[in-house]
Amino acid sequence: MATRIVEPEAGPRSKRAAILAAAVDCFGETGFEATKWSTVAERVGIGQTALYHYFESKTHCLLTIMRLELQRSHDKFTEAAPDTAEPVEALRAAVRAAYDVSDHEVLQMRILQNHMDLLSGPRKSKREEAERVAARQLVQLVERDWTNLLVRGMSQGAFPLRDAQLLGASVLGLIVSVWRWYRPSGPTPLSEVSELIEGACVRMVAT
DSSP states (O other): OOOOOOOOOOOTTOOHHHHHHHHHHHHHHTOTTTOOHHHHHHHHTSOHHHHTTTOSSHHHHHHHHHHHHHHHHHHHHHHHSOTTSOHHHHHHHHHHHHTOOOHHHHHHHHHHHHTGGGGSSOOSSHHHHHHHHHHHHHHHHHHHHHHHHHHHHHHTTSSOOOOHHHHHHHHHHHHHHGGGTOOTTSSSOHHHHHHHHHHHHHHHHHO
């Protein structure tokens, strides 16, 4: 069970949500390393020192964005593919749900995929480490979501018997690889990408 970090109370004067939204825009469009912490503050309309009331560093903010995106992905999967659903349709629904996103969420997923290495080693800061550990647990939970779906399908005879963990990692890897190259302003609509990947995943798993 993943550890849920209790989100701070969002009072009427809180700038936390605005900071996260601005950071997603900056990190997703310009890149984390290329983004100055002061630029995020400017977008929100606050002084740079005010950022530290909410996040102790730019990396702390990044890890929070990654953790929130992983939680969103897990919640979307759970909603789209309940345990009672027929396995092939559950697989299709889970893939479609992965691409049922806003342009802002596309940026969040790009950020997540570009910085997964950040989750591999401990952080010196307690707050950064708490976010890293929670995010790491969510990665394992998301991987387990997909593995369990395939195990259920195999046990019901809907999918051929294979190594479910390896197959699940392959399916998930195919799905998330899109966020490294997809751009909302590009020539290929996300609906077309979703249809292509959905078909590929069904062929990988069910044939």
